Every structure is written in C-alpha cells, then in structure tokens.
Amino acid sequence: MAENKELKYNEPWILQRADPFVCKKDGWYYFTASIPSYDCIALRRSKTLDGLKDAEEVVVWKKHESGIMSKHIWAPELHYLFGKWYIYFAAGEAENIWNIRPYVLECQGDDPINDEWIxxxxxxxxxDDIFSFEAFSLDATIFENKGKYYYVWAEKVSVGPQISNLYIAEMESGYKLKTVQVLLTTPDYDWERHGFWVNEGPAVIKHDGKIFLTYSASDTGVNYCMGMLTADENSDVLDPLSWKKERYPVLKTNEELEIYGPGHNSFTVDEDGNDVMVYHARKEAEIEGDPLYNPNRHAMLMKLRWNEDGRPVFSYKD
Known part of the structure; x- marks a missing residue:
C-alpha cells in the first residue's frame, strides 16, 4: 500500500500531550491525551491522522472541585464498546491527591465530541473480587478478542517499595468487570525499576493470530521505556501463562535522535491501513523540576513494521 507522505515520524506531532490515545471509527480519527494542567478531558477529531494535530480540541468533561475526580486527571482513552462510547481515565482527590483510581464516562449519543457525557x-x-481498585490504579485500556472485551490496568501493591503491576479481567459491561483480576506482569528486570518499580500504560495490537501488549516501565524521565507481552489469540488470555514477556525493552531512549523516555503508547492505522504507533517522548535529556509536572512530553508517531515472524518492529528509522 502507498505510504502517507504527509505524516512525519518520530518527532513532535502534537505538543505537550502525554499518554496519547488515537482510535478510528466510521472514517474519523479521534485523539485524546493527558492535558498538562491535569484538570479536564478533551477530544479532537479529523478525517486524517495528520489532521489531528491542527484539529479543534473540545473539552468534554472537567474535574470536580473536591472529592473524587478532582485532581490528577490522567491518561484518558476513548473506546466504542457494548454499543456506546466510553472514556476511561484515572483521577485523584483534592483532599488526597495520590488516591488515584480508574473512572468511566459514558456518552449518551453517537457523537462523542458534541453529545452529552455522564x-x-x-x-x-x-x-467476587475483593482486591481491584483498592490501591493506586490507573492507565486502563481495553481490547477485544473472540467477541469478549478485556480490561487491562496498572495497580500498585505495597511490598517494601510500592510496585506497579499490570492486571487483566474480562468486562461485563462498559463500567463493570466480569472476572476477578489476574496479574499479567510485575517489574522483574532492572530496566523496569529506574526510580520506581513500574509496569503501566498498556496498549494492545493484534496481528496474524497474535496479541501484542506493550507497556511502559520505570519513572517518567529518560529511563521510561516500553516492554511487551505476547499471547496467541486462541489462548486463554486470562491465564498468565498464555503471555510471554520480553526480556529487554522493545523501545527506549535514543540520544542520537534526541528522543528521551518513549512510552505510554496506543496503536492506530493511517488512511492506507498501515499500522502506526502513537507514543509520547521528550526532546530534552535534562528535565526541569518534577518530571510528572513538566509539560514537555509530546505525542509522536512511529511506523510499525512486522518481521518475517509476524512480530512488531519498533524502529526510529523510517
């Protein structure tokens, strides 16, 4: 297929938008991400992937002034499932800013930009799940397999230092899980333990009968990087043994290209059907202040290629 000549890869595409998420439905591309002020959720749409960078950004929901959903509005994702549009995001409380939990918005119409969200x-x-969402939980994503929807998220447990693991469960509806959570991955390796012990930011792409689940690891500075799990689409995805974890990161900082801390990605396709990864990264190695509150994480695009074994190739080279 012809390649989209307008798109520019592995350079800032949409500025100061971390945790970027793109979905495509009915000929429209939709984009959402964490806003640097962490106080609202905004959507933009375009008929082309490239057009998203200049598309109008519409705020569809604002944080509460107090209580739940009043601080740290993070990593929204827009999904269409069970016949409705949903936005999944994480938020804290003004009274306890690190009391981060996952929340759900539901659109009351077919137009996620203009119709009401509740x-x-x-x-x-x-x-029968007594554990999930009792602790710091964020970065939920959803994927479909064999007619079922699965919810994957990061949640911290306290074993000495707080450790952020990834969990999975089947969904019963757009806002309730059907099964007890299952642990998918914990930060086993040194590259997942810089600053904090972290597995977060899951994203899923399917190809040639395989399910590839990428995730991000370590703190949000230059050590932020991407790992990957792989399962067969015919396996029991709720069985941890169905997933094979890569020993080394599949994407990390490239000092030569001045791409620092790549991660928290999503997947889409260009207008010709070619797979594209959307991710955030920084352009500077030295970060002013707390990396979490430095706004200079920019959304970028990467061509996603597949090797002869049907596995994704994450490369900064065009």
Whole structure:
C-alpha cells in the first residue's frame, strides 16, 4: 500500500500531550491525551491522522472541585464498546491527591465530541473480587478478542517499595468487570525499576493470530521505556501463562535522535491501513523540576513494521 507522505515520524506531532490515545471509527480519527494542567478531558477529531494535530480540541468533561475526580486527571482513552462510547481515565482527590483510581464516562449519543457525557463513577470490579481498585490504579485500556472485551490496568501493591503491576479481567459491561483480576506482569528486570518499580500504560495490537501488549516501565524521565507481552489469540488470555514477556525493552531512549523516555503508547492505522504507533517522548535529556509536572512530553508517531515472524518492529528509522 502507498505510504502517507504527509505524516512525519518520530518527532513532535502534537505538543505537550502525554499518554496519547488515537482510535478510528466510521472514517474519523479521534485523539485524546493527558492535558498538562491535569484538570479536564478533551477530544479532537479529523478525517486524517495528520489532521489531528491542527484539529479543534473540545473539552468534554472537567474535574470536580473536591472529592473524587478532582485532581490528577490522567491518561484518558476513548473506546466504542457494548454499543456506546466510553472514556476511561484515572483521577485523584483534592483532599488526597495520590488516591488515584480508574473512572468511566459514558456518552449518551453517537457523537462523542458534541453529545452529552455522564459519569459512571469508579470502574466496578467483579462481585467476587475483593482486591481491584483498592490501591493506586490507573492507565486502563481495553481490547477485544473472540467477541469478549478485556480490561487491562496498572495497580500498585505495597511490598517494601510500592510496585506497579499490570492486571487483566474480562468486562461485563462498559463500567463493570466480569472476572476477578489476574496479574499479567510485575517489574522483574532492572530496566523496569529506574526510580520506581513500574509496569503501566498498556496498549494492545493484534496481528496474524497474535496479541501484542506493550507497556511502559520505570519513572517518567529518560529511563521510561516500553516492554511487551505476547499471547496467541486462541489462548486463554486470562491465564498468565498464555503471555510471554520480553526480556529487554522493545523501545527506549535514543540520544542520537534526541528522543528521551518513549512510552505510554496506543496503536492506530493511517488512511492506507498501515499500522502506526502513537507514543509520547521528550526532546530534552535534562528535565526541569518534577518530571510528572513538566509539560514537555509530546505525542509522536512511529511506523510499525512486522518481521518475517509476524512480530512488531519498533524502529526510529523510517
């Protein structure tokens, strides 16, 4: 297929938009991301992927003034499932800013830009699940396999230092889980433990019968990088043994190209159907202040290629 000549890869595409998420439906591309002020959720759309960078940004929801959903509005994702549009995001409380939990918005119409959004509250765990969302939880994504929807998220446990793991469960509805959570991955390796012990920011792409789940590791500075898990689409994705974890990161800082701390990605396709990864990264190695509050994480695009074994190739080379 012809390649999209307008798109520029591995350079800032949409400035100061971390945790970028793109989905495509009915000929429209939709974009959302963390806003540097962490106080609202905004959407933009375009008929072309390149057009998203200049598209109007519409705020569809603003944070509360106090209580839940009033601080640290992070990493929204827009998904269409169970016949409705949903936005999944994480938020803290003004009274306890690190009391981060996952929340859900539901659109009351077919137009996510202009129709009303209502709050469905905190994501509901399965009836027999006593663990999920009791601690710091964020970065939920959803994927479909064999007609079922699965919810994957990061949640911290306290074992000495707080450790951020990735969990998975099947969904019963757009705002409730059907099954008890299962641990997918914990920060096993040194490259997942810089600053903090972190696995977060999951994203899924399927290809040739395989499910590839990328995630981000370490703190949000130059050590931020991407790992990957792989499962067969015919396997039981709720069985941790169905997933194979890569020993080394699949994408990391490239000082020569001045791309620092790549991660928290999503996947889409260009207008010709070619796979594209959307991710954020910084252009400077030295970060002023706390990396979490430095706004200079920019959304970028990467051509996603596939090797002869049907595995994704994450390369900064065009």
């Amino acid at each position: 709050e469905r509250g905190k994501m509901q765990r399965a009836d």
